[in-house]
Amino acid sequence: MISTLTPPRTVTYREALREALFEEMEADDRVIVMGEDVGKYGGAYAVSKGLLERFGDRRVIDTPMSEALIVGAALGAAVVGGRPVAEIMYMDFVTLTMDALVNQAAKLHFMFGGQLSAPMVVRVQQGVGRGAGAQHSQSLEAWFAHVPGLKVVAPSTPADAKGLLKSSIRDDDPVLFIEHKGLYARKGTDPGREHTVPIGVADVKRPGVDVTVVAWSNMVHTALDAAELLADDGIDVEVIDLRTIAPLDMQTVLASCRRTGRLLVAHEACQTGGLGAEIIAQAAEHLHGLLHAPPRRIATPDVVLPANTTLERALVPDTDAIASAIRDLVRS
Amino acid sequence: MFAPNPTMAATETDTETLSRLYRELLRIRRAEEGILELLLKNKLSSTMCHVSIGQEAVAVGVCDALEPDDYITSTHRGHGHFLARGGAMSALMAELMGREAGACRGRGSSMHLVDASIGHLGSNAIVGGHIPIATGAALWTALRGEHRVVASFFGDGATSEGIFHESVNFAAVQRLPIVFVVENNQWAMSLPWAKSTAQQSIEVKAEGYGIAGVDVDGQDVLAVRTAARDAIGRARRGEGPTLLGLSTYRFLGHSRADPSSYRDKAEEEKWRLRDPVLLAHNLLMAHDFDEEWFEQVDRDIAAEIAAAIEIAENSPPASIGEVFSDIYATPLEGIR
The missing domain is CATH 3.40.50.920 (Rossmann fold)
Structure with missing residues (x-):
């Protein structure tokens, strides 16, 4: 298992994300991963590879092609005690989840007088680099900066990716976690096991x-x-x-x-x-x-x-x- | 497809249950009549207010069949669900009047009610928006082996939303412990059920998803309760979700702004004869409940509502200060 290996001196952005998921899932059994092809396939960009084998299908859940459901159900699980990490394969597909993210997850804590909260992460990747085209390459982060109640992060290095993903999972608010398809293979310093980066700090x-x-x-x-x-x-x-x-x-x-x-x-x-x-x-x-x-x-x-x-x-x-x-x- | 019956179906239920259900039906009816009065007197904090008068048997029958640890999600027309699930009358009234003592501390008003302590996971102003949330709660419950059941109330209009399909399909595949309660009041605002869908049987729709489904008289609180108990039992035994189709009728307009000019008055009159409160009343009369008993119930409910409004009026108005700080559950350590 990756998390028990001696950390190499450098690590890729993809590996850093995967390690963050492994470590948080090991530390807290409320953390689950759900989305399209996150199980056996290992995620469209291979971030969740190995999670199913390690944690089983009760914590790594392959969903139908239902983006709105993925985010909405992650929210429902979060409201009653889970700490789900939902994967939406491309930022462009987030358009299909807007109600759950914008009207529901972002509003719930304030709107319900603080009674409920939404400790959930929605992982997406965006950007150019693969000629993926009009419907697989957009950078839409500004939309979500316009929605009070959401936290939005977009790390650039493996260390920040790991540290911010761990912080996002531990946060009690909905976090839109934006990766970049051009970054997955990028190498950087391995920050080690217990590395977190605070949300909201440049x-x-x-x-x-x-x-x-x-x-x-x-x-x-x-x-x-x-x-x-x-x-x-x-x-x-x-x-x-x-x-x-x-x-x-x-x-x-x-x-x-x-x-x-x-x-x-x-x-x-x-x-x-x-x-x-x-x-x-x-x-x-x-x-x-x-x-x-x-x-x-x-x-x-x-x-x-x-x-x-x-x-x-x-x-x-x-x-x-x-x-x-x-x-x-x-x-x- | 369901056709209205002239009388209530089940008569073998014990009178204690029947009297409890009647009391709850009337409690919701009188509460919403009180809310409309407050609205006319300009005492509500918001102009948005959708009452469920005519539909009370849905909330009462389903909630009566739930256990204390179960969850519900509800709609913009959710006063009845809130009360039937055990929400406090004062929390409802204070919420509608924009007070700190309200269910959402005066921030949600009529369309956003909640009480986490009784498993009410919130009523929602986006048609269908809470169906995946209910589904996710059921997923979590199933993953943890908690044996809780989720009942998600939504209207006929919500069955036309894409998220209805995504949610029911996922719940079916995962065999989740959830009851999808289709509170079919026949009209999605001004659109009749026949123009919302070409397949008007919920039972047949359910078949397409590979799950159980029934079409039930939603004005008959005993029939609703029986069907809900069956569905909840299946869910709790791990036999998966049910589409529970309950035919009912919104006696008033969609909201105060709506005179329902699109509806046939004869149709309205026909459904008025199927008033769930009246039907339960008649059944109790047949079981020899006397006028004195009914008057006592009336007095109890009136007193509860008056006390609730008094609590609301004595509660401070919602404060503006926390509008900023309560956006997040985890304050940002980073923001300096």
């Missing part, structure tokens, strides 16, 4: 003094690559990984902007109504007169994503695009 992935770049999920790595590129030009970039989408840790972002005087938000989601708009609005409200240049965002244009890796690459901001946007910011 992380400075690279300190710098000239400009603040805010990103999350896979875009963090693109931003870090851009920062390395610019280091050779003498531009010192600070990269903030939001890690939690809702509620936003604006204190970390604003504190960084106060030091650097420049802000760029980079996201894979399309531009209009994206999280970049909210972050820049808050920066404008709080940092008037303190910024050396107007804050900027760089995002995928408002297009329907084609099922074509070449076109995909042409549309989503890459290292060069981010580096170029940073150069413009620093020059202005």
Whole structure:
């Protein structure tokens, strides 16, 4: 079993998630996993591989192709004592679960006067990288930042993925846990067994003094690559990984902007109504007169994503695009 | 498909049960009449209010058949389910009046009632939105071997929602301990049952899912109770879910704003003769219950409702301060 092996020094994002599930299921028998093909198949992106063999079909439940039911039933189990982790195969399919997430899970604790709570996690993955097309590639995190009552996280590294998944499972609120299909094979430091990351805390992935770049999920790595590129030009970039989408840790972002005087938000989601708009609005409200240049965002244009890796690459901001946007910011 | 009977079916039930059921039917009827009065006097905190007058036998018959550890989920028309399950009259009245003593501390009003202590997992303002929640509760109960049963009340309109299919299908596959109570009041707002579905028999629908199903006179509280006991028994024995089709009628409009102009007055009159309270009353009369007994029940219920309204009126209004802090059950350590 994975969890009893001596931890390797590095671990993939996928392995980190799997270990978090193993450890939490071992520690707490109220934790169950449910979704489409999470059992024998091991999950569409192989995250739940081995769970069925270890924990059995009373704790690893293959459901019919019924996304609305998966989230709604996870909520029902959570309300009466379970701590379910539901898997929705693609973020795009979350559209089928909106009532359960938005009207039910997010509202229940407050609406019922605090009598009920929803300690549940909905794991999804989103994003480009496989030419998966218009209905399998969208980044929809901003929708859920607009729903009070939900917590939304989107880790970028194996350590954060593990730490945030463990925190999400232990949290008494509904957490939408957003993975990225381009991250599963990415390696990073193994944080070890008892590693948690608090929900609601952003992380400075690279300190710098000239400009603040805010990103999350896979875009963090693109931003870090851009920062390395610019280091050779003498531009010192600070990269903030939001890690939690809702509620936003604006204190970390604003504190960084106060030091650097420049802000760029980079996201894979399309531009209009994206999280970049909210972050820049808050920066404008709080940092008037303190910024050396107007804050900027760089995002995928408002297009329907084609099922074509070449076109995909042409549309989503890459290292060069981010580096170029940073150069413009620093020059202005 | 069910056709209304002129009299109540079961007469062999003991008079103690019958009198208990009658008392509960009347309690719900009078409570909702009181609620409508409060609404007219502008004493409710919300304009949304759907009463179940005419449908009381569904709530009473099913809840009477449940055990204390069982769960229910309910609808926007849920005052009756709340009371029948054992919810306090004062919690109902205070909730509707927006007071701290309310079931949801004055935040839910008519469409969102709850009492976790009696297994009431909440009434829901999204048609069908609670059916998967009930299914998930049944899943958990089954996984843990708790021998609890879940009864999920929803209307005929909810059977047209996709989530109804997903939930019943999953419960059937997993043989979950749940009773899907189709409280068929014949009208999904203004749409008649015949235009909601081409297969109007719940029993036949159930067959398609591979589970038990029955069509029952939902105005006959004894028939409802008997069918509910059968369904709950099956669920508790691990024999899986039941679709319990209960034919009933909403005597008033969908809400206060609705004069039910879409309904035939003759149809309304026909169903008025099948008033569940009246039917139970007549059966008790046939069992030699006298006027004095009925008057005493009336007085008891009136006193309970008056006391509940007084408790509500003396309770502080819901506070705005916690509107922010109570969004989450786990406060964020990260938010500084």
